[in-house]
Amino acid sequence: xxxxxxxxxxxxxxxxxxxxxxxxxxxxxxxxxxxxxxxxxxxxxxxxxxxxxxxxxxxxxxxxxxxxxxxxxxxxxxxxxxxxxxxxxxxxxxxxxxxxxxxxxxxxxxxxxxxxxxxxxxxxxxxxxxxxxxxxxxxxxxxxxxxxxxxxxxxxxxxxxxxxxxxxxxxxxxxxxxxxxxxxxxxxxxxxxxxxxxxxxxxxxxxxxxxxxxxxxxxxxxxxxxxxxxxxxxxxxxxxxxxxxxxx
Amino acid sequence: xxxxxxxxxxxxxxxxxxxxxxxxxxxxxxxxxxxxxxxxxxxxxxxxxxxxxxxxxxxxxxxxxxxxxxxxxxxxxxxxxxxxxxxxxxxxxxxxxxxxxxxxxxxxxxxxxxxxxxxxxxxxxxxxxxxxxxxxxxxxxxxxxxxxxxxxxxxxxxxxxxxxxxxxxxxxxxxxxxxxxxxxxxxxxxxxxxxxxxxxxxxxxxxxxxxxxxxxxxxxxxxxxxxxxxxxxxxxxxxxxxxxxxxxxxxxxxxxxxxxxxxxxxxxxxxxxxxxxxxxxxxxxxxxxxxxxxxxxxxxxxxxxxxx
Numbered sequence: 090x091x092x093x094x095x096x097x098x099x100x101x102x103x104x105x106x107x108x109x110x111x112x113x114x115x116x117x118x119x120x121x122x123x124x125x126x127x128x129x130x131x132x133x134x135x136x137x138x139x140x141x142x143x144x145x146x147x148x149x150x151x152x153x154x155x156x157x158x159x160x161x162x163x164x165x166x167x168x169x170x171x172x173x174x175x176x177x178x179x180x181x182x183x184x185x186x187x188x189x190x191x192x193x194x195x196x197x198x199x200x201x202x203x204x205x206x207x208x209x210x211x212x213x214x215x216x217x218x219x220x221x222x223x224x225x226x227x228x229x230x231x232x233x234x235x236x237x238x239x240x241x242x243x244x245x246x247x248x249x250x251x252x253x254x255x256x257x258x259x260x261x262x263x264x265x266x267x268x269x270x271x272x273x274x275x276x277x278x279x280x281x282x283x284x285x286x287x288x289x290x291x292x293x294x295x296x297x298x299x300x301x302x303x304x305x306x307x308x309x310x311x312x313x314x315x316x317x318x319x320x321x322x323x324x325x326x327x328x329x330x331x332x333x334x335x336x337x
Numbered sequence: 338x339x340x341x342x343x344x345x346x347x348x349x350x351x352x353x354x355x356x357x358x359x360x361x362x363x364x365x366x367x368x369x370x371x372x373x374x375x376x377x378x379x380x381x382x383x384x385x386x387x388x389x390x391x392x393x394x395x396x397x398x399x400x401x402x403x404x405x406x407x408x409x410x411x412x413x414x415x416x417x418x419x420x421x422x423x424x425x426x427x428x429x430x431x432x433x434x435x436x437x438x439x440x441x442x443x444x445x446x447x448x449x450x451x452x453x454x455x456x457x458x459x460x461x462x463x464x465x466x467x468x469x470x471x472x473x474x475x476x477x478x479x480x481x482x483x484x485x486x487x488x489x490x491x492x493x494x495x496x497x498x499x500x501x502x503x504x505x506x507x508x509x510x511x512x513x514x515x516x517x518x519x520x521x522x523x524x525x526x527x528x529x530x531x532x533x534x535x536x537x538x539x540x541x542x543x544x545x546x547x548x549x550x551x552x553x554x555x556x557x558x559x560x561x562x563x564x565x566x567x568x569x570x571x572x573x574x575x576x577x578x579x580x581x582x583x584x585x586x587x588x589x590x591x592x593x594x595x596x597x598x599x600x601x602x603x604x605x606x607x608x609x610x611x612x613x614x615x616x617x618x619x620x621x622x623x624x625x626x627x628x629x630x631x632x633x634x635x636x637x638x639x640x641x642x643x644x645x
Contacts, residue, residue, distance in 0.1 A: 090373065092614060129611070134558055135402045136611055175613065296398040296548075298409060299610035302369045304362065305385070305414045306400035308393065315393050315414060320369070 090177050090301050091118040097170045098148065100163075104230040106155045108164045113148035118177025122184070122205035123272070123292055123324050126151070127300035129173040133159050136175065138300050138319070140272070140292075142201035142231075143208065149176075152201035152230065178300050179323045182206050182290055184213060186326075188267025193219040193240070194257050194281060196273030200231045202292065206270055207240045219243070220260045222277070226251035258284045282332065291330060292323045342627040343634040344620075346380070348579060348602050349502035349527050351436055351463045353380035356592065356635065357620050360583050360606035361386050361440035361466065361506075362411065366425040370609075371432035374617045380602060383438035383530075384425070386468050389452045391417035396550040401539040406558015406585065406607055408537050410551035413442045413471070418452045426461055436463025440506070441495070442471050450494040457499035465501050466581075467491060470508040470533045470555075482508030482533070485520035492524035504581060506530035507572075509561075514568050515575040522576045529572060530581040530604070532565045557607040561585045566598050573599025573640050587612075589619050589626035596635065597642040 095114030103109045119141065126149070127136040137159045142150040155161045166172070182202070187210055193203045200221050210217050217238075222245040223229050229251050235242045243260045244252030253260055257273075258280045269289035271281055278291055295318045298304035302320030309318055311329045316322060344355040359370070361383040370376050394412030401408040415421070429437065439462040443449035449467060456462050469482035469491055481487040488505065495503050505521040507514055509532040518529050534555025539548040547553075565584020573580060582600025586592060587608045595603050608615040623635075632638055 090613070132404075133402065134404065134406050134607075134611060135400070296400040298400045298407060299363075299613070301613060303365050303613075304400070304409065304610050305365075305394065305411050306409060307397065308411075308414055309397070310393060 090175055091115060092173065092175050095148070095172050095174050097166055097168050097172060099168055100166050102164070103152070105227040107228065107230050108153055108155065109142075110151045110153070110163070110166075111148060112151065112172065112174075114174065116144045116146065116149050116176060119144050119149070120177065121181025122209050123181035123202045124177060124179045125300070125323065127175040127178055127297070128163070130159055130162055132162070135298065136300060137163065138178070138297050140202045141205065143205045154198040156198070175300060179319060180321065182270050182292070182324050184209050186268055186288070186290065187215055187270075190216040190218065190265065190267050192261070192264060192266035192269045193217065194261065194269055194271040194273070195219070196222040196257060196277040197224070197228070199271070199273030199292070202272050203270075204231060204234050204238075207235055207238050211239055217241070218264060218266060220245065220257045220264075222246070222257040222273070223251070224248065256280060261285070279332065282327070289327045290324050291327060293318045293325065294323060342624050342632060343636075344623055344627070346602055346636050348581070349464060351381070351502070353602060354378075355380045355620055355623065356596065356600075356602035357616055357623075358382055358438065358581065358602055358604045359609055359616055360604035361438075361468070363606045363609040366421070367429045367433050367437070368431075370613065373613055376433050377435060378620050379435070379616060381435055381438055381463060382433070383440045383466055383604060384421075384429075385415055386413050386440045386442040387415050387418050387421050387452060388413055388442045388444070389418055389448045391415065391420065398549055399551060399554065401548040401554065403537070403539060403556065403560065405560020406556060407610070408539060408549065408554040408556050409534070410549045410554030412551065418455050422455060422459060426459060430461060437461055438464055438466050440466045440468055442468045443491075444471055445475055446490055446494045449491050450498040453495045454498040457501055462501060464504060464527070465495065465499055466504045466506050466530050467495050468506045468533065470506070470510070480508055480510065482517060483511045485516055488517050489520045489524035492521045492526045496525040502527035504528040504530045506533055508533045509564060509568060509584075510536050515571045518572040519575050522578050526578060528579045528581065529576060530583065531572060532561070532568050532584045535561055535564065557585065559585045559587050562587075562591060566594060569595060569600055570598040570642065573643065587615065589622040592619060592623065593626060593630060593632070593638065596638050597640070599640040599643065601636075601639050
């Protein structure tokens with residue numbers, strides 16, 4: 090983990106309630122796709138953990154949904170502004186597990202980390218397929234970014250206003266893959282786990298206090314004991330996860 | 338005048354290089370922070386609240402935010418005292434050469450005593466800090482820290498179980514915190530740690546439900562600092578044993594205020610979570626802040642606000 094100040098290069102709306110922020114700064118703490126940054130915002134006590142969409146030696150891209158006051162404030166920040174980030178947080182996806190033709194499955198706000206993941210897998214010579222699901226056409230993003238990398242992309246929308254009508258699981262059924270990586274909401278995970286035919290990795294989220302393993306705010310029970318989503322995760326192997334029924 | 342100001346303090350025979358101590362629950366068992374900076378610069382630190390049995394704690398979400406800080410309802414997640422002694426303390430020893438403060442939780446008087454007794458044998462442990470904000474399962478779940486009698490009973494039991502100095506960590510949710518402090522002192526406590534978090538809650542207007550699964554949680558952060566300062570000031574007037582002051586401390590100036598109110602040492606809690614280098618920064622800043630206020634020897638200001 091590192092703490093450093095980044096400069097906002099751009100911050101634009103790319104879909105309904107969805108923004109893309111490009112930042113320049115020290116990205117040397119990032120080692121894997123699927124890691125996150127924890128961002129200090131003026132007027133908010135806790136930092137905001139945001140998954141990293143893509144990064145290189147000079148900066149990073151964050152794509153985030155406006156889900157509360159913090160991310161709404163973030164969406165109003167202007168180019169040239171400075172942000173204090175904790176970087177290189179979380180374990181990230183393990184691309185060594187992928188096999189020859191991995192499948193990426195993402196829903197809604199879970200799509201961004203798939204960009205760096207796909208880029209890494211393709212650089213390793215793998216044939217990558219992605220299924221990305223949204224509620225409706227106005228929410229769709231990242232389709233072109235993934236296609237440009239050479240990913241075979243399927244888009245689903247729940248209302249059928251774009252791509253395949255239905256859910257990611259409706260497309261997954263007819264696909265062949267060696268391993269899967271997924272990021273999205275829990276109801277999607279519950280559906281995926283009944284559909285998948287291989288091992289895979291799931292990325293989890295939770296309200297965090299610190300983001301680097303100190304406060305135990307975001308713990309999860311796994312088959313090898315209590316783990317911290319921020320430090321031991323956010324990515325967990327499918328065999329590790331204990332699936333609990335949704336809370337009533 | 339160019340001599341470096343003296344930051345050393347004495348805590349029941351424990352010589353600390355400075356009064357800065359990360360608070361229990363915000364610093365794990367230390368080694369996470371050792372990846373960030375050399376934690377040997379700290380006066381000491383108070384490790385994650387440890388109970389006899391392992392605990393997962395409360396269901397998530399167990400974190401919420403508010404303008405002056407945060408709320409948590411972790412529920413004392415810890416691997417249990419045996420695993421702490423076998424795994425965590427040896428790991429800590431590799432990155433921290435000083436004595437550590439062992440923070441102990443419990444749900445019965447016997448549990449506190451059993452846990453303290455095991456920690457008594459650990460050479461690394463300099464003193465034992467007893468969290469009495471836990472609910473007493475044998476008394477309808479009422480917190481030990483809200484009753485003079487229960488607080489005194491825990492104090493006596495832990496004192497019998499250890500020869501190390503015992504600091505009772507008080508809850509601000511008691512009706513009269515000074516009375517609780519006095520009861521602990523009379524029962525043999527060597528010192529007081531205060532304050533634990535203030536009970537609070539948040540509700541999400543979108544879902545119309547409490548934000549945290551446990552509904553309520555402990556409020557900490559800069560918003561509680563004036564409350565903590567006031568309570569330390571009041572307790573200092575009632576007891577003769579040393580006080581470790583905490584509650585929202587976020588700067589070297591806060592440290593000096595807390596010591597003027599009566600604290601011998603201070604703990605930094607929530608600030609570690611949002612600013613992971615805060616303890617290092619405060620230690621670096623403290624000599625300059627001392628000079629600014631004309632302080633050459635930090636221990637001389639303890640309780641200084643009570644003079645005159």
